[in-house]
Amino acid sequence: MDLSIVIPLYNEEESVDALYQEVTTAAEALDREYELILVDDGSRDATRAKLRVLCARDPRIKGIFFRRNYGQTAAIQAGFDQARGRVVITLDGDLQNDPQDFGLLLRHLDEGYDVVCGWRKDRKDSFSRRLPSIVANRLISALTGTPIHDNGCTLKAYRGDIVRRARLYAEMHRFLAPMMSLSGARYKEVVVNHRARQFGTSKYGFSRIWKVFLDLLTIKMLLGFTTRPAVWFGLLSLPFLVGTIFAFAISVYRHLTLLPHMQYSLVFPTITILFVFAAAHLIVLGVFAELVVKVGDFRQAETILATVDDPGESHHEQNIAQHA
């Protein structure tokens, strides 16, 4: 299988048929063997029924139906789990992405990139829809150090073996590319076509910003902390250790310079105690975290992408873990 096309769908009854037409037309033009993975994320409208009809018609389709709405990340992960292609393309089910861009993405992927992200430079959405997205993208770029303009664009192409290693949860689809880049994937951004929404309504709003922030914090910390928990927790406790020294010094100084008629204030000794508590708590947690990671099934090598020169492989990328 050359190509898997993964499309998450949630309440897209008006778009499904047109989407199918466009995607198949575009995919056929590529002249590659492909499969179409349509994931219904617990739609409450006719999407399910329409998908069933399509499934009964086209053997290249694989329909996955969720029990309830689990969100786009889960839908994409489900698609990834089913994808058998050497290359995997994801796109939105709302017709805003243009399947004609497939060729463009694949060309760049063949240049030797692991992930090619679509960039909706000329976005056809209202400002109120774009603003949270701009803020979120800035945040993601700043915190992960990957200057991607448009993390929210679902239209992306991936090398298949990366996809099969992806473990997405929560709402991680938004920083899939930064995450992959942190584990060594080479990414490229290409400007893709973006069309105004014809049917239905957008499923996002501003409320997601704080989630983006916390999720980012999580990923950032996870990537560092999981490999060396004791060290990172130790670093976290450092400010408190320094604080302890200062607070203690101040307490002693005040005690020594106390004049007979003044009352000694306990504020600084108490602060000393609090800081000691906090530092000890963090150091103990760090040791505990080492334990947690040790008994878990985390393999750092599995998260690392590396280039292995293997003349026998036409596709020169290999997972280091397979060789280890």
Place this chain on the structure above:
Amino acid sequence: MSRTLHSTLDVSVIVPIVERYGNLQQLHHEFAAELTRLGQKSEFIFVVDDSQRGALPVLRELQKREGERISIVQLNGSFGESAALMLGLERARGEKIMTLAAYFQVEPRGIGPALAALDEGADLVAGRRFPRIDSFFNRVQSRLFHWFVRRLTSTDFHDISCGFKVMRRRVARELHLYGGQHRFIPILAMNRGFTVREVQLPQRSEDRPARFLGAGAYLGRLLDILTIFFLVKFTRTPLRFFGLLGLFLFGSGFVIDLIVATQKIVWNLEISDRPLLLLGVLLMVLGVQTLSLGLLGEMIIFTHARNVRDYRVAEVIRGSRGETVSEIPTGRQPVPPLEISPAAEEREPGPALQVS
């Protein structure tokens, strides 16, 4: 156990006898009669907690009369209602499974509508005693309890503590109850993506007396609600919960200390005898502790559940002839959804159990 009973069984009724019990003979008689009237072949499984041994003679007698339609599971210890239910579910052989309180809560004539709801496509039907005829006190505490539950889990149930529930086998298979979770079965099922419906059932007059629980029990309930809230909303993302809380605490502490420090610098206000400074430091410390615990939680999920899937697939259809491959995503092992304590089932005492 005869094959014939197994193959013709429609409903398994599980009656956990844990906290108290009523007239079990009559309970069985009325519900069994109603099930027969509805054309449902049924079996009754009584799970008797060690503290309720008094119920055994009556049950033995019942078993003598009814034969294999009655099973008695006797626990040699007090393990709580969740454990009792799990042991009952293990033995249930019917395609539909009904749970029942060990005393009269609802009228048997409620079974009909409940089973009908199941046939209409629900995976689990939760009974709601309505209209309620019991004591004012019961109603107030139930209202309060459910108000909390609805708020925290964003569901819309009115009487999850009603013992009457009917579910399909596939729901029962995915329930892994422990601790105080038996009260939250509808919410847990819903969280797993099952269709859950609430059906109104006439309340029995025997359910009327006011029930006062000890202060400890009320605190326990409250903690149960918080646990469920956490399980349902933040199992996969503990840092979202703890992180937000921690950042808030840290932030407020930081602001307080900033104000104190500014006052010191600008107006040279004495800093050492100000409890406000202490409060700020305390909040910051608390914030960091909360945050770091959330981080640890996140690490546990990340390193222990990396292969666990977030979603539940109803079915996978492969194109062309439309062959339906139900329930199991192809190519991979069906992965159970995340359990906070997967060992919970194994922890149930094997030898401390007698089945007759």
